[in-house]
Each structure stands twice: as C-alpha cells, then as structure tokens.
Amino acid sequence: xxxxxxxxAKAAFYDVDGTLVKTNIVHTYGYYAMNRGSLWGIAGRxxxxxxxxxIFAALDAVDRKIFNEFFYRYYAGLSEDRLLTLxxxxxxxxxxxxxxxxxxxxxxxxxxxxxxxxxxxxxxxxTVRPLVKYLEADDxxxxxxxxxxxxxxxxxxxxxxxxxNKANAVREYCVREGLALDKSFAYSDSGSDYAxxxxxxxxxxxxxxxxxxxxxxxxxxxxxxxx
Amino acid sequence: xxxxxxxxxxxxxxSHVVVTERGxxxxxxxxxxxxLLEDLPIGARVIxxxxxxxxxxxxxxxxxxxxxxxxxxxPLHALLRPGMKVTVALDDISLPLPPMxxxxxxxxxxxxxxxxxxxxxxxxxxxxxxxxxxxxxxxAEMRRMVGEKIYRSFYPERYYNHDAEDPAGIVELExxxxxxxxxxxxRAAESDLIVYxxxxxxxxxxxxxxxxxxxxxxxxxxxxxNPTVIxxxxxxxxxxxxxxxxxxxxxxxxxxxxLKVFHIETAINNRMFDGQLAFLGKKEEDYTEFDRLKLQGxxxxxxxxxxxxKRKLFMSIPAPYEVIGIHAxxxxxxxxxxxxxxxxxxxxxxxxxxxxxxxxxxxxxPYNVNSILNPLLVQVMGLGYFFNLNRGVPLVKKGGVIxxxxxxxxxxxxxxxxxxxxxxxxxxxxxxDALVLERKYEREFATNPSYVHLYRKGNAYHGAHPxxxxxxxxxxxxxxxxxxxxxxxxxxxPEILGWQRTDTLAEAIDIARGFAGRSAEISLVHLPPILxxxxxx
Numbered sequence: 194x195x196x197x198x199x200x201x202a203k204a205a206f207y208d209v210d211g212t213l214v215k216t217n218i219v220h221t222y223g224y225y226a227m228n229r230g231s232l233w234g235i236a237g238r239x240x241x242x243x244x245x246x247x248i249f250a251a252l253d254a255v256d257r258k259i260f261n262e263f264f265y266r267y268y269a270g271l272s273e274d275r276l277l278t279l280x281x282x283x284x285x286x287x288x289x290x291x292x293x294x295x296x297x298x299x300x301x302x303x304x305x306x307x308x309x310x311x312x313x314x315x316x317x318x319x320t321v322r323p324l325v326k327y328l329e330a331d332d333x334x335x336x337x338x339x340x341x342x343x344x345x346x347x348x349x350x351x352x353x354x355x356x357x358n359k360a361n362a363v364r365e366y367c368v369r370e371g372l373a374l375d376k377s378f379a380y381s382d383s384g385s386d387y388a389x390x391x392x393x394x395x396x397x398x399x400x401x402x403x404x405x406x407x408x409x410x411x412x413x414x415x416x417x418x419x420x
Numbered sequence: 421x422x423x424x425x426x427x428x429x430x431x432x433x434x435s436h437v438v439v440t441e442r443g444x445x446x447x448x449x450x451x452x453x454x455x456l457l458e459d460l461p462i463g464a465r466v467i468x469x470x471x472x473x474x475x476x477x478x479x480x481x482x483x484x485x486x487x488x489x490x491x492x493x494x495p496l497h498a499l500l501r502p503g504m505k506v507t508v509a510l511d512d513i514s515l516p517l518p519p520m521x522x523x524x525x526x527x528x529x530x531x532x533x534x535x536x537x538x539x540x541x542x543x544x545x546x547x548x549x550x551x552x553x554x555x556x557x558x559x560a561e562m563r564r565m566v567g568e569k570i571y572r573s574f575y576p577e578r579y580y581n582h583d584a585e586d587p588a589g590i591v592e593l594e595x596x597x598x599x600x601x602x603x604x605x606x607r608a609a610e611s612d613l614i615v616y617x618x619x620x621x622x623x624x625x626x627x628x629x630x631x632x633x634x635x636x637x638x639x640x641x642x643x644x645x646n647p648t649v650i651x652x653x654x655x656x657x658x659x660x661x662x663x664x665x666x667x668x669x670x671x672x673x674x675x676x677x678x679l680k681v682f683h684i685e686t687a688i689n690n691r692m693f694d695g696q697l698a699f700l701g702k703k704e705e706d707y708t709e710f711d712r713l714k715l716q717g718x719x720x721x722x723x724x725x726x727x728x729x730k731r732k733l734f735m736s737i738p739a740p741y742e743v744i745g746i747h748a749x750x751x752x753x754x755x756x757x758x759x760x761x762x763x764x765x766x767x768x769x770x771x772x773x774x775x776x777x778x779x780x781x782x783x784x785x786p787y788n789v790n791s792i793l794n795p796l797l798v799q800v801m802g803l804g805y806f807f808n809l810n811r812g813v814p815l816v817k818k819g820g821v822i823x824x825x826x827x828x829x830x831x832x833x834x835x836x837x838x839x840x841x842x843x844x845x846x847x848x849x850x851x852x853d854a855l856v857l858e859r860k861y862e863r864e865f866a867t868n869p870s871y872v873h874l875y876r877k878g879n880a881y882h883g884a885h886p887x888x889x890x891x892x893x894x895x896x897x898x899x900x901x902x903x904x905x906x907x908x909x910x911x912x913x914p915e916i917l918g919w920q921r922t923d924t925l926a927e928a929i930d931i932a933r934g935f936a937g938r939s940a941e942i943s944l945v946h947l948p949p950i951l952x953x954x955x956x957x
Contacts, residue, residue, distance in 0.1 A: 205869060295877050302876075303869035305587070378869060397870040413845065415838045415870045418878070 200373035205303035206334075206363050206389065209314040209321060211382035212399045213300075213328070213419070215291040262353065265317070265338070269347025273340050277319055284323035292328075293400070293419035299380070300328055308378060309370070313363060313389060315355040334362045360388035380417070384408060436768045436951070438703060440464045445704040447944060448715060449780030449925075451825040451907050452793065453730035455719050456780065458925045464942040465774065467815075468703055469951035472691035473765050475742025479525070482746050483532050487684065490749030491757060496533070496682055499613055502541025507611040508533065509582075509635055512551040513561050514786035515619040516688055521738040525686050527567040529617050529746075533684070534570065546607055547579040550616070550634025553641065553875070553882035554787070555836050556581040561790070584637040584882065585872050593678050596670040600643035605635040609679060618685045622809070622950060623657050623762045626685050627755030628672020629665070636671075638866050638884055643667050645884075647854035650894045654812045657952060659759070661812040676751055684748045687761035688741040690949035697737070701949055727829070734783050735790050766952040767811065773955055775940035776932040777816040778925070779806045781826040782948055787881065787889070791833040795913045796840050798826050800889045802903065803896030806947065813955040815943060819901040821932040825925060828908035828917075835879055839871045843886035848916045854894050862887045902935050904928040 207213055268276070300310055310330040314321055318335040325333050337350040352358050367374040375394035379386075384404030390396035398409035398416045409416050438444075440460045447466060449456040460466070476482040487496040500506075510526050513519065530547070537545055547566070549557055562579065563571040571579065582605050583589050591609040593602040608614050608631070616634075620626040633641065643649075644667035650656070652663035659665040675681065693700045697718075699711035707715070722730055744765065747757040785797045785805070793801070802824040807814060816822055832841045847861055862884055865871060871883030897918075905914045906928035908921035915921075922928040933940050945951070 295873070298877065299869060299873050301587075302585070302872045306867035306869050306872070308869065376864075380870075395868065395870065410834070413832075413834070413841045415874060416834060417870060417873055 200371060201376070202370075202372045203308050203376040203378070204311050204367065204370070204372045205300075205308040205378040205380065206311050206313045206393065207300070207330075207379075208359075208381035208383065208386050208389070208399075209312050209316060209324065211402075212380055213293060213296040213312075214288055214324065215293060215420075216288060262349070265336070265349050266347040268317075268338060268345045271345045273343045273345065276338070276345065280319045281323055283320065284327070288324055289327065292324075295419040297328060299399075299417070299419060300330070303378060309372065311366065313354065313359050313379075315353070315359075317349070332366075334359075334366060356385055357388040359386060360392040363389055364392055381405070390414070436468045436470060437770060438466045438468065438705065440466065445707065447704055447946070448700065449778075449825050449944070449946075450782035450948070451780055452827045452829070453727055453734060453783045454722050454827075455715070456825055456907070456925065457715070457719070460778075460944060461929060461942060464944060465770075466703075466944045466946055467768060467770060467951065467953060468946045469690055469701075469949045470765060470768060472689035472701075472742070472949075473744045473761075475689060475744060476746075479528055479743055480532065482743065483529050483684075486746040486748040487533070487536075490682070491747060491753035492750035493682060493748075496615070496748070497536060497540065499680070499682060500537065500540035500542055503544075504542050504612040505544045505610065506537060506542050506546075506613045506615065507605075507608045508545065508547050508615045508617060509550045509605075509608060509631065510547060510565070510617045511619050511625075511630070511634065512549050512554055512581075513557050513565070513789045514554055515625065516621045516739065516741055517784055517786060517789070518692070518735070518737065518739045519564075519789060520688070520741045522564060523567055524565050525619060525688070525741075525743050526565055526617050527570065529684055529686070530566055530570055533615060533617075545574075545578065546611075547574050548605060548608065548635070549581045550630065551581050552634050552636060553584055553638065553885050553888075555875070555879045555881050558790075558879060582635055583876055585876050590637045593674055596643075596674055598643075598667070598670055600667060600671055601639045602632070602671050602674045603637045603640040604631065604675065608635050612680065614679060614681045616681060616683045618683065618758075620685055620687050620758045620762055622766070622805075623659060623759055623952070624808075626683075626758055627659070627665075627668075628675075628751055629668045630683065630751075631675050631679075631681055632668050632671040638882065640671065641884075641888075643671065645888045645891065647858055647891045647894045650854075650891050651898060653895065655808045655810050655814070655895070656892075657808045658811045672751055681751060682748065683751055683754045684746065685754050685758040686743055687745045687758050687765070689744045689765055690951075691741055692739045692949045694740040703946075727831075731783060731792065763811075763952070766809075766950055767954045768951045770815065770943075770953045770955050772941070772957065773813070773815060773817045774820065774943035775817050775936040776821045776823065776929065776942045778823045778929075778942065778944040779825070779947060781806075781824050787885075788833070788836070791836045792831050793826075794832045794837055794840055794844070795828060795830065795917060796837075796844055796886055796889045798824065798828055798905075799917055800892045802826075803893030803900075804889070805892075806945065807893075807896035807899070809945075809947075809950070809952045811952060811954045813957060814899055815945065815953045815955055816900055818899055821902045821904065821936055821940075822896070822900050823904045823906055823925065823928045823932060824919075825906045826908070828905045828910065828913040828921070830910060830913050836881060837886075838874055838880050839865055839868070839883040840881070840886040840889070843890070844916065852890075852897075852918050854891050854897075857887060857890060902932070904931055 311332045313334040339346045339348045377393045378395040379393040382400045446457045591606045654661040656662045656664045745761045865883040874880035875882045903919040906925040
C-alpha cells in the first residue's frame with residue numbers, strides 16, 4: 194500500500210469526449226472534412242470518412258491507441274492556420290452546444306474544493322483549446338499534431354495520450370506541478386481510461402459506458418451523470 | 421395453545437412493561453427485512469410502546485384553528501399583505517417513518533395555507549424542501565408529498581429541494597454569541613415571511629432545528645453536528661438535556677431575530693401498522709390465533725423472497741399515522757406544545773436500567789427511505805436513535821451490553837449513499853475515533869467535488885453525512901461496554917464497526933451474560949412503533 198502524500202495541492206483531471214462534451218474525435222474529424230475548402234475536397238474527405246466508419250468502430254473496440262493513430266492520418270495536408278481557425282469555428286458550431294449541462298457545475302465544485310482543473314484528452318490540443326478557455330480550465334494534457342512547413346503531417350508527436358499513457362501523463366504532471374496524486378480526482382466516461390482513473394486517489398465515473406460502469410461498481414467509485 | 425388463565429397471570433394489560441415468565445410467548449423482533457420469533461430468558465423485561473393516541477376528528481378544522489390561534493404570534497392571515505414574498509419550507513422524506521398514507525399531512529396543511537396566501541394577494545410563493553444535507557427528494561416523492569394539484573402548480577420552478585452547496589443560494593446572518601455560523605437558504609432569508617411545515621416524529625425534531633438545520637449549509641451544521649457536542653448531550657431526544665439542542669436554539673434565535681418565521685408543527689401518533697399487519701403493534705400475549713397464523717405466513721413468505729424484493733414490499737407499505745395535534749406560531753411556544761404531545765405518545769415509564777438491552781433493527785431509518793439500511797445506518801439506529809430514545813437516563817447501564825438483531829449485510833446504495841461506501845471501507849478500518857475522523861477527514865469528504873455534485877444534482881446524501889451518522893452513535897459508543905449483532909451474516913461488518921457477532925439471539929444473550937454477569941438484568945425494547953423510555957433510578 195502506498196504511503197499517503199504529505200502534499201496538499203490537488204488537481205481534478207477530466208477526460209473530455211463523452212465526459213464533459215457529447216462529441217468524440219470522429220465528429221471533430223467530420224467537421225474538418227466538411228470544411229476542407231474546395232467542393233471536391235469536401236466530397237472526397239467526407240466520403241473517405243464515411244467509408245472509414247466501420248474501420249474506426251472496429252479499431253476503437255480493439256485498441257484506442259491504434260484507432261487514434263489511424264484516425265489522425267486524416268488530418269494530413271491541412272494547414273496549421275486553417276486548423277486553428279476551424280478549431281474556433283468548430284467549438285462554436287459543434288462543441289459548445291454539446292457541452293453537458295452539468296459539466297460546468299462539476300468543474301466549479303472541484304475548483305471550490307481547491308483543485309487545479311486539468312483536461313486530459315486523446316484529441317488534438319488545438320481542437321480542445323477553445324473549450325479549455327470556455328470552461329476556464331487551468332491546463333490541458335492532449336495530443337500534439339506534427340507540422341512540417343506549417344502543414345499537418347497526420348502524425349502525432351509521441352507519446353500519444355490515450356489509455357495507459359494518460360495515466361503516465363497524469364502522474365508526471367502531478368510530479369512536475371507538485372500535486373498530490375492520491376488526493377487528486379479523475380473523471381472519465383470510458384473503460385479505456387481505467388488506468389487514468391486508477392492512478393489517482395479519487396476516481397469517478399461520469400456517464401460511464403458498460404465496461405466502466407461495471408468497474409466503478411466493483412471498485413465502488415462514485416458514478417455521476419452529467420447529461 | 422396457552423390457556424387464558426395462564427396468559428392472564430403473565431402481565432398487566434395496562435402496563436407497557438411485561439416481565440417474561442415461564443410460559444410467556446416468544447417475542448417478535450424486526451431483523452432487517454425479516455422477523456425473528458425469540459424466547460427470552462425468564463425475568464427479562466419487554467418494554468412496549470403506548471397505544472396510539474386518538475387522531476383529531478377533523479384535520480382541516482384543526483389546521484385552521486392552529487393558524488388562526490397561534491402561540492406567541494399573530495394569526496397567519498394577519499401576517500399577510502398583498503405582494504409580499506413568502507417561502508414555505510417543508511420537512512423532507514426522512515419524516516415520518518415509514519412515509520404516511522396519502523394525503524400526507526403536509527399536503528393538507530399546504531392546501532389550506534396556499535389558499536389563504538392566494539386569497540390574501542400573495543403570489544410570490546416558493547415551496548422548499550428543507551432537506552439540509554440529506555438527499556434531494558425525487559420528483560415522484562415530491563409529487564406524493566404535496567399531491568398532484570400543488571405539484572403541478574409549483575414544480576419545478578417554485579417547488580424544489582434546498583441546495584446547501586449552491587454558492588449563490590446561501591446567506592450568512594450574524595454569528596451566535598458562541599461564534600456559530602448561521603447560514604440559511606437565500607430565498608428563505610430574502611422572504612418577508614417563512615412558513616415552516618413540520619412533522620414531529622420524535623422529540624429531536626422541530627422547533628429551532630427546523631429552519632436552523634433544514635435550510636442551513638455545512639458550515640452552519642458543523643456547530644452542532646460534531647462529536648464533542650454529541651458527547652455533551654445526555655440524550656438528543658430530550659432537548660432540555662442536549663447540547664445539540666442548545667446550539668440549534670442559539671442559531672434559531674439569531675434566525676428569529678432577523679427573519680419572521682411562522683411554524684406549523686404537527687404531532688402524529690404511533691400507528692405504524694394496521695389492517696393485516698396491525699398485530700405488529702400488539703403485545704404477543706394479545707395475539708389471537710389468527711394473528712399467529714398471519715405472522716407465520718408473513719415469515720414464510722419473506723423467507724422465500726430475495727432481500728431486494730422484501731425491501732420493495734416493505735417500502736411500499738405506508739403507515740396509517742393519524743395527526744394528534746397541530747400547533748402554530750412562534751418557534752419556542754409552538755414547539756413546547758408539540759413536545760408535550762410527543763411525550764404523551766412516546767414516553768414509557770420504566771423503573772431502573774438494565775445490564776443488557778435488546779433491540780430488533782427494522783428495515784428503515786430516517787436516511788434510507790426507498791433505499792438500503794447499510795451498515796452505517798444499522799449503527800446509527802442502534803447506538804444513535806435507539807440508545808437515545810430516553811429522557812436523559814439511558815436504559816442500558818454504563819458499561820452494559822446492547823444486542824442488535826440485524827443481518828448486518830454489506831450492502832450500500834451507490835445512488836443515495838456514495839460517500840458512506842468510502843467512509844465505511846476506507847476510514848473505519850483506520851480508526852473508529854469520532855474526534856480523529858472529524859479532524860482528519862470530515863472536510864475532505866464534505867468538499868469532495870464528486871460527492872458535492874451527487875448531492876446537488878443526483879439523489880445522494882452529502883459527503884459529510886456519513887460522519888454525522890458516526891457522531892450520532894457517539895453517545896452510545898462511549899456509554900456501552902459491548903455491542904453484539906445477533907444474526908449478522910458476515911464477520912467483517914461487525915468487526916469494522918467494532919462489534920461482536922453471533923448467529924442467534926440466544927447466543928448473543930449468553931455472551932452478554934458472560935460479560936455483564938449471570939444475574940444481569942435484560943430488557944427488550946419492542947420497537948417499532950416508536951417509544952421513548954423514561955427511566956427512573
């Protein structure tokens with residue numbers, strides 16, 4: 194059994210997709226596809242995305258890491274400026290209306306209890322920044338796209354933030370920021386975030402999928418519904 | 421079958437105390453969702469509740485008379501003026517137990533009060549459930565409590581649960597002379613008049629505790645919901661001898677100085693069972709053959725049902741309580757009248773204390789209506805409520821033994837009691853010392869954002885509530901030498917609670933006698949219905 198930390202500063206780590214917001218990265222990619230620029234570009238990317246849906250679903254079920262790597266390739270060729278502009282527009286059009294009604298309350302409650310608010314997501318950082326600003330989070334742990342000459346390569350700078358890596362990222366963040374991991378909170382909707390939930394002292398399942406609901410019941414973690 | 425002659429010699433019909441003799445019938449005890457039928461040793465006392473007092477013949481007339489002839493205040497109609505802001509606060513689902521048959525007396529009072537408000541040109545009216553740090557009532561429970569018509573008119577904008585964690589929804593008044601925080605619901609504090617509709621089930625309820633606790637927040641409750649104050653209370657069911665009540669009185673007086681509060685307090689009788697279950701309110705000596713048959717049938721049926729189904733069945737049987745009196749007006753004179761009625765119904769004179777006291781713990785407590793009586797609640801029933809159902813002198817002697825009959829199952833309701841789960845599994849194995857728990861962990865739980873969220877948006881008890889449950893048992897824990905839980909189905913729950921377990925009541929009595937001596941005096945308190953022992957030494 195690990196010794197309780199003597200540090201008192203703590204954080205609340207939130208997964209984003211499905212936890213605070215009713216979207217996921219497929220929606221995000223869909224938005225970019227639809228805003229490609231030329232008509233042919235839109236049609237081509239939309240068709241490619243639609244055709245890939247069964248592959249996405251299968252990959253997501255098997256391994257979120259492979260899913261993410263596969264998925265981010267679809268960003269290749271888009272310019273950095275374009276992505277940033279689209280991120281703002283996408284937030285207004287797609288993300289803001291999809292924020293769960295009680296998400297802000299939950300974040301406020303954590304802030305009142307003295308927690309630093311950190312979002313941890315497998316999405317790309319530029320897509321989540323407007324949300325971070327809107328919900329007044331203090332920090333963001335997210336994937337970063339690799340650019341060459343201002344153009345996205347479709348590759349993510351490792352390590353990819355997902356699954357067990359989310360737990361590592363959270364642990365390292367606590368060490369770096371002088372936060373007590375055992376007094377910190379983590380919130381997620383997905384069984385794929387089990388490692389991140391297990392690594393903190395106060396895990397909570399939010400709108401959980403079947404796998405996470407079973408885990409939360411077994412480990413007697415609180416279960417919230419933000420919908 | 422025992423002859424009438426034998427039965428007659430066993431007890432005095434008027435007495436509430438029966439001494440077990442050779443040939444006495446076995447006693448019926450609650451044990452969670454089941455009934456035990458147990459023979460007691462010869463000489464053991466069985467203490468029964470008083471018979472239910474007669475209900476008022478015309479409830480609506482009684483309500484009207486009370487609000488027109490209040491104690492220490494002008495009549496309600498004289499306090500009203502058109503355009504004023506009124507908040508009506510209501511006791512929550514923890515009262516009464518089990519929930520009463522519809523129409524709930526709160527509905528009857530509201531029908532009259534709301535009509536009077538409307539006729540007086542008062543349209544800005546909110547109904548707030550004074551749930552304090554208890555769970556929010558569900559929509560269905562809220563509808564049942566006030567009836568369809570009021571529910572449709574007020575829910576959800578003007579009929580809702582108090583939220584002690586809403587940063588914008590709480591107002592802090594001046595502190596008491598003892599430095600206690602006085603914080604209450606903003607809507608109530610900003611109203612021209614607060615009408616508090618109470619149900620007084622036990623003497624702990626009502627009076628200054630209504631607004632000062634029901635509409636307060638965590639910081640305000642800390643003044644009296646703590647182990648130090650509980651230890652200083654001889655019994656928190658006897659307000660005159662309770663430091664808890666002295667604190668709530670100080671807080672309540674500050675509230676009365678700042679705000680106009682018109683209390684409507686109701687006292688109900690102890691008629692918990694009727695119809696086919698009426699025999700549960702009788703002495704076993706009075707059972708007819710048909711009653712015995714019904715008991716056997718009930719026990720057999722329950723033995724074949726899964727626990728969840730039994731719980732559902734019991735929770736679906738409302739109690740046929742009758743109102744025995746309604747008083748209205750200023751806090752203290754109104755509550756004094758209510759307490760008189762409570763004691764007329766509940767107080768049972770008993771001569772001398774006992775070394776060993778036995779209680780059957782039923783399926784329900786104030787904190788698990790429509791839910792599970794988890795281990796912490798078994799503890800609060802035994803060492804909190806039952807132990808404190810006295811008028812300053814506990815029934816059990818100092819260092820004596822309490823025997824609780826309950827399966828002590830390790831079951832918690834994650835929706836209603838999420839913080840209890842962590843408290844029981846993480847904190848109690850570390851320490852059972854209430855002072856340490858308070859100092860080290862209470863604030864951590866109270867500010868845990870997940871628990872705060874579940875309290876505010878779900879139907880969970882506040883993160884601090886399991887601590888209060890543990891503090892509630894503090895008097896009992898400090899007083900008794902041993903607690904035995906008879907019929908516990910596992911070892912770990914009694915162990916975590918610091919108790920001993922046995923399979924049967926007979927074994928528990930044997931162990932208790934080994935602890936307290938072979939000549940130990942034994943009492944069984946035949947609850948429910950509720951009674952409060954008035955022990956003379």
